[in-house]
Every structure is written in C-alpha cells, then in structure tokens.
Amino acid sequence: MATTEHAGTEHAGTEHAGTEHAPATPPNLNWEGFDFETRQVHAGEYPDLNTGLRVPPIALSAGYVFEDFDDQVDRFAGRSIDPIYSRQGNPTNSVAEARLASLEGGSVSVAVSSGQAAISSALFTLAQGGDHIVSTASIYGGTRILFGRSLKRFGIEVDYVWDAEDDAEWDRAIRPTTKAIYTETIPNPRNDVTDLRRIAAVAARHNLPLIVDNTVGSPALIRPFEHGANIVVHSTTKFLTGHGAAVGGAIVDGGNFDWEAAERAGRSFPLITAVKPGLGSMVDRFGTGAYARAAREAVVNDIGPTLSPFNGFLLHQGMETLSLRMERHVESSLEIATWLEQQPSVAAVDYAGLPSSPLYELAARDYGIAASGAGARTGSVFGVTVRGGIDGARAFVDGLSVFSRMTGIGDTRSMVIHPLSSTHATFEPEINDRLGITPGLLRLSIGLESPRDLIADLAQALAGVPTAG
C-alpha cells in the first residue's frame, strides 16, 4: 500500500476522486467526465487483482496491516493517510464514498452510520459550544429535534428562517457566531422545494458555508453544488441505498468553499484552518477535500458513527440503479398526485411538481420536467390532506393495504404516515400550525409498485373518508 501523502487537491478529478484513501488496488479508469448513468455503476470501483472479483466485495476487517514500524509511526503522525482502523474508513465504504462524491459533483465524501450522524457530524466539523446555525424552518422533523435537543445541550443554538425568500429575515438571523446555513432540497412532508440559489447567495454574502440535505431529492434529481451549496448531507437509508434495508448516511464536500477567505472575513473554522506543526492545516494538506478530511479525522473518528461495510456494500450497489429508480418514483408520483387532486375526499395535495402548485415554476427550473411531460421531477415524498381531519386521516390510513403504515421514505415500497401524531408529535401546536402540519395531512412515499395498483389502493381507502369537511 502506498505511503505517500495525498496532499492538496489531488483528489478532485483524479482516479481517487471522492475519497482520501487510496483503494487497496488501483481503479481501472477515471470515471469523471462520463455520464451520470455510467458513473452510478462504475465510479469508485476497483478491480480485485487477487481474485478477479468484478463487484467490489465487503471488506470485513477492523484494522489494516502496517508495512513496518515507520509506516505505523507515519500513519499515526498524519504524515501518511493510509488507513489505521476501520472507524476512519474502509475499502467497501470508499467505493460508496467515491461514487456518491462523483454523482453529487463534490470533491470527497465521508460515509457514516445514519443520516442523523451525517447531519450532526457535518455541523460538529464547523460549530462548537457557543456557536450558532441558521436553518430554514421547513426541514425533516428528526433534524428539528436534533437541533432543539442534542445540539442545544452541546451549546450550539439554531435559529429558523420562516420565509426563505426574505433576505432581511436571513440578515437578522445571522450572527457573528453563525457557522453555517442549513436547508433541504425537498423538505418532507410538504414537498415545499427550496430555492437553493437564493439561499446560497445569502450564505456567500455572509461568508458562510451552505449545508444542504439532499436525501429526498438525490443527485439523480438535483445536485445542490450546481446551485451554490458547499456541503451536502444524506440519509443514505433512503433513495441511495434504495431498498429500505440498511441505515446509513454520508457527508459530501463540495470543495468549493474558501475556508481561509472566510476566516479573514471573521468566521473561524479551527478544525479546517488551524495549522498543525510540521503538517500544516487541513486546507494546506487536502485542498478541496479539507472539510471532508476534518469531518473524518476530527469528528467521525472521535465520536465513532462508523458505517458497517455491509451497509456500505448495499449503498454502493443501490446507487448503481439510482437514476432508473428515481425516474420511476417521479412518474408514479406525478400520476398519483394528479389523480389525488381530483378526488372529492382530498382537500389538498402538496407536490411541487404538479402544474397547479404555487412552487411549480421553481420546481421546473431546478428539477426539470418528467419524461412523460406530466410535471416537474420533485421526487416521490409528498403530502395529501384528506377531509374530515384526524378521523378522515385514521380512516384513510387504516383503509390502505398496499401502502405500508410505517415511518420511512425512499423505499421500493410505498408508505404512509400521519406526521402530526408521529414525526411532528413533539412540536408545539403553533410550530406545527406554521409548518402546515394539520390533522388531515398524511405523508406518502411512493414506491416502485405499479401506479395502477397504488391508485386502486388509495381509491378504496378514500372511500372511507368524508367528501366534505
């Protein structure tokens, strides 16, 4: 195994793009520049020269052999970045990391054990006790809980901007101690897509990195770095792994934030810019991968949310079919949302891809139009409000038989949940009112079953819901 220092920007656009670790054997090709569909199958793979295995195998080893005494010394001193222990990285997970970095168009990615681990590790790399984050208000319920409970306990405060279009509200919320702006591409349950370019302009004006959770969009539908984001996080549990079997997460470094310029403008990011004697800063050593390296070395390694290589395998394999699955998720969602809109027992459908949505113009601009022409490609997680409030919601949920009653999204299976009594159950009523989480609102995640069967299931469940009220 090579013991050379992987300094500077050599990761971006090279054979090793997407991971700092040299794979055990060299990749057969640099996949950068190939189409998305080719990269989702090949990026990050490496041939196993010992066995000829075509599919990157599951590397179940907690540690790595040092070549000799000095190699061990160099790895522990940080002079070599060859792996020490699987808590910091693993060849199976490296395939997934490189593939995801390539699909998102980032420099380097770090795989972790869950989406929550990705969000918290991404933020801990930038913020510490006394610091501050500003987030859009419409975000995943679990993230709102993380911000209001664990981050708060660690002294990191989060403020919300309710009208992301209002630059003055952003300017009022941002403080000298603010370390990042946080948002999501397609917030659930209401599919209220975010205008990333607008928020990226606010972040740039304040010398702040923009972190975007792209779990619900996936890089097959939107690549936040193309819209000005600096860091992307994922719950890979969802569309990326794709089959509802494995919890995982990932952080992707866009390699496009100037940490030193931000420091000069008064924002400090010590894990990234502090100079280590004899080594330099993360920026000196890892260039466009500096943030990812700091996340891996100083946060993920310390706290320990390691992705199992087994789940890493399911992740890199799941990504091979991402674009195909997403197209089907979108077409089915458009067909179903269009049908739902016309049902008398449905009060509202929140799907930005529908031409009737107030967000349609933005959705069409950023997500493009589906091949069928039925609407814009805003994923497959959306809200439907049935008539009759909580009783209507109960009748609808209990009447479904193809849809699974469960928490989760982005599975091959279609799922339904009642947000007010589940993901949003712990929030103050006024917060839920502002977020539009009403008693009759259900979240649907449309899977890969036949849309005809799904519509039939929805139709028979809606038969038990009042047509007024």
Ligand SMILES: Cc1ncc(COP(=O)(O)O)c(C=O)c1O
């Ligand atoms: C948008 C979003 N981000 C993060 C998470 C958390 O991911 P995980 O369940 O993998 O921890 C979820 C989970 O539903 C999610 O929907």
